[in-house]
Amino acid sequence: MTNVPQNPREEACDEMLVSAAREAMNHAYAPYSRFAVGAAARLSDGSIVTGANFENISYGLSLCAETVAIASVNAAGALADIVAMAVIGGAVGKEGNDGNEPITPCGRCRQIMAEAARVAGRDFPVYCAASDGPARALYRVSDLLPHAFSAAGLARGDSM
Ligand SMILES: [Zn+2]
Numbered sequence: 001m002t003n004v005p006q007n008p009r010e011e012a013c014d015e016m017l018v019s020a021a022r023e024a025m026n027h028a029y030a031p032y033s034r035f036a037v038g039a040a041a042r043l044s045d046g047s048i049v050t051g052a053n054f055e056n057i058s059y060g061l062s063l064c065a066e067t068v069a070i071a072s073v074n075a076a077g078a079l080a081d082i083v084a085m086a087v088i089g090g091a092v093g094k095e096g097n098d099g100n101e102p103i104t105p106c107g108r109c110r111q112i113m114a115e116a117a118r119v120a121g122r123d124f125p126v127y128c129a130a131s132d133g134p135a136r137a138l139y140r141v142s143d144l145l146p147h148a149f150s151a152a153g154l155a156r157g158d159s160m
Pocket of ligand 1: 110
Protein backbone atom coordinates (compact mmCIF):
# COMPACT_ATOMS: atom_id res chain seq x y z
CA MET A 1 0.00 0.00 0.00
CA THR A 2 1.23 3.48 -0.72
CA ASN A 3 -0.16 6.83 0.22
CA VAL A 4 2.43 8.77 -1.72
CA PRO A 5 1.13 10.21 -4.96
CA GLN A 6 3.13 8.60 -7.71
CA ASN A 7 4.45 11.30 -9.95
CA PRO A 8 8.08 10.35 -10.29
CA ARG A 9 10.00 12.34 -12.81
CA GLU A 10 12.59 10.88 -15.10
CA GLU A 11 15.57 12.45 -13.40
CA ALA A 12 18.34 11.22 -11.14
CA CYS A 13 17.99 11.64 -7.42
CA ASP A 14 20.65 13.67 -5.62
CA GLU A 15 21.66 10.90 -3.22
CA MET A 16 24.26 13.08 -1.51
CA LEU A 17 21.50 15.53 -0.63
CA VAL A 18 19.33 12.67 0.65
CA SER A 19 22.26 11.52 2.80
CA ALA A 20 22.57 14.99 4.31
CA ALA A 21 18.85 14.99 5.06
CA ARG A 22 19.22 11.55 6.64
CA GLU A 23 22.00 12.82 8.89
CA ALA A 24 19.83 15.76 9.95
CA MET A 25 16.93 13.36 10.61
CA ASN A 26 19.10 11.72 13.25
CA HIS A 27 19.00 15.05 15.13
CA ALA A 28 15.23 15.42 15.02
CA TYR A 29 13.64 16.48 18.29
CA ALA A 30 10.43 14.50 18.03
CA PRO A 31 9.49 13.17 21.48
CA TYR A 32 5.76 13.69 20.87
CA SER A 33 5.08 12.40 17.37
CA ARG A 34 7.99 9.94 17.49
CA PHE A 35 8.33 10.68 13.77
CA ALA A 36 11.73 12.01 12.73
CA VAL A 37 12.14 14.12 9.61
CA GLY A 38 15.26 15.54 8.04
CA ALA A 39 15.51 18.01 5.19
CA ALA A 40 18.39 19.35 3.16
CA ALA A 41 18.68 22.18 0.69
CA ARG A 42 21.42 22.36 -1.92
CA LEU A 43 22.51 25.87 -2.83
CA SER A 44 23.82 27.10 -6.16
CA ASP A 45 27.41 27.03 -4.84
CA GLY A 46 27.03 23.32 -4.06
CA SER A 47 26.81 23.74 -0.31
CA ILE A 48 24.09 22.02 1.72
CA VAL A 49 21.97 23.41 4.55
CA THR A 50 19.95 21.00 6.68
CA GLY A 51 17.04 21.00 9.09
CA ALA A 52 15.28 18.54 11.36
CA ASN A 53 11.85 18.64 12.86
CA PHE A 54 11.81 20.49 16.17
CA GLU A 55 8.78 19.70 18.26
CA ASN A 56 7.39 21.47 21.29
CA ILE A 57 5.18 20.27 24.10
CA SER A 58 2.55 22.72 22.92
CA TYR A 59 2.46 20.72 19.64
CA GLY A 60 1.28 23.72 17.62
CA LEU A 61 4.64 25.44 17.95
CA SER A 62 6.48 22.52 16.40
CA LEU A 63 8.58 23.22 13.34
CA CYS A 64 8.96 20.94 10.34
CA ALA A 65 12.37 19.95 9.05
CA GLU A 66 11.78 21.60 5.66
CA THR A 67 10.81 24.91 7.27
CA VAL A 68 13.83 24.79 9.58
CA ALA A 69 16.13 24.14 6.62
CA ILE A 70 14.66 26.92 4.47
CA ALA A 71 14.70 29.41 7.37
CA SER A 72 18.37 28.53 7.96
CA VAL A 73 19.10 29.11 4.27
CA ASN A 74 17.39 32.48 4.56
CA ALA A 75 19.35 33.34 7.71
CA ALA A 76 22.51 32.76 5.68
CA GLY A 77 21.28 35.22 3.08
CA ALA A 78 20.85 32.53 0.46
CA LEU A 79 17.09 32.15 -0.04
CA ALA A 80 17.49 32.86 -3.76
CA ASP A 81 20.13 30.16 -4.11
CA ILE A 82 18.21 26.92 -3.46
CA VAL A 83 18.59 24.55 -6.41
CA ALA A 84 17.20 21.34 -4.84
CA MET A 85 15.80 19.91 -1.65
CA ALA A 86 15.58 16.45 -0.09
CA VAL A 87 13.17 15.23 2.58
CA ILE A 88 13.34 11.98 4.50
CA GLY A 89 11.54 10.66 7.52
CA GLY A 90 10.27 7.74 9.50
CA ALA A 91 8.85 6.58 12.78
CA VAL A 92 11.41 6.58 15.57
CA GLY A 93 12.22 2.96 16.33
CA LYS A 94 14.45 1.20 18.80
CA GLU A 95 17.17 0.87 16.18
CA GLY A 96 16.81 3.84 13.93
CA ASN A 97 13.85 5.16 12.02
CA ASP A 98 11.35 2.97 10.23
CA GLY A 99 9.50 3.60 7.02
CA ASN A 100 9.56 2.08 3.56
CA GLU A 101 7.61 4.78 1.74
CA PRO A 102 8.98 8.18 0.76
CA ILE A 103 7.50 10.99 2.84
CA THR A 104 6.34 14.22 1.28
CA PRO A 105 6.20 17.72 2.80
CA CYS A 106 3.11 18.90 4.66
CA GLY A 107 0.94 21.62 3.16
CA ARG A 108 2.58 24.42 5.12
CA CYS A 109 6.04 23.38 4.00
CA ARG A 110 4.87 23.17 0.40
CA GLN A 111 3.77 26.80 0.59
CA ILE A 112 7.12 27.77 2.14
CA MET A 113 8.91 25.85 -0.62
CA ALA A 114 6.79 27.68 -3.19
CA GLU A 115 7.95 31.00 -1.72
CA ALA A 116 11.59 29.90 -1.88
CA ALA A 117 11.12 28.70 -5.46
CA ARG A 118 9.58 32.05 -6.42
CA VAL A 119 12.46 33.98 -4.81
CA ALA A 120 15.00 31.65 -6.46
CA GLY A 121 13.27 31.89 -9.81
CA ARG A 122 13.43 28.14 -10.26
CA ASP A 123 10.95 25.31 -9.81
CA PHE A 124 13.51 23.23 -7.96
CA PRO A 125 13.34 19.45 -7.50
CA VAL A 126 12.33 17.93 -4.17
CA TYR A 127 13.69 14.43 -3.60
CA CYS A 128 11.43 12.56 -1.19
CA ALA A 129 12.99 9.54 0.46
CA ALA A 130 12.04 6.67 2.70
CA SER A 131 13.84 6.15 5.98
CA ASP A 132 14.48 2.54 5.04
CA GLY A 133 15.32 1.32 1.60
CA PRO A 134 15.83 2.87 -1.78
CA ALA A 135 12.30 4.19 -2.46
CA ARG A 136 12.32 7.73 -3.82
CA ALA A 137 9.68 10.05 -5.19
CA LEU A 138 10.89 12.98 -7.24
CA TYR A 139 8.84 16.12 -7.63
CA ARG A 140 9.20 19.73 -8.55
CA VAL A 141 7.80 22.33 -6.16
CA SER A 142 4.99 23.01 -8.62
CA ASP A 143 4.07 19.30 -8.57
CA LEU A 144 3.75 19.41 -4.78
CA LEU A 145 1.75 22.64 -4.69
CA PRO A 146 0.06 23.59 -7.91
CA HIS A 147 -1.86 26.85 -7.74
CA ALA A 148 0.15 28.08 -4.74
CA PHE A 149 -0.98 31.26 -3.05
CA SER A 150 1.02 34.06 -4.60
CA ALA A 151 1.54 37.80 -4.62
CA ALA A 152 -1.17 38.02 -7.28
CA GLY A 153 -3.62 37.00 -4.57
CA LEU A 154 -2.32 39.78 -2.31
CA ALA A 155 -2.66 42.32 -5.10
CA ARG A 156 -6.31 41.41 -5.55
CA GLY A 157 -6.81 41.94 -1.83
CA ASP A 158 -5.16 45.36 -1.96
CA SER A 159 -7.52 46.54 -4.66
CA MET A 160 -10.63 45.95 -2.60
ZN1 LIG B 1 5.83 20.69 7.18
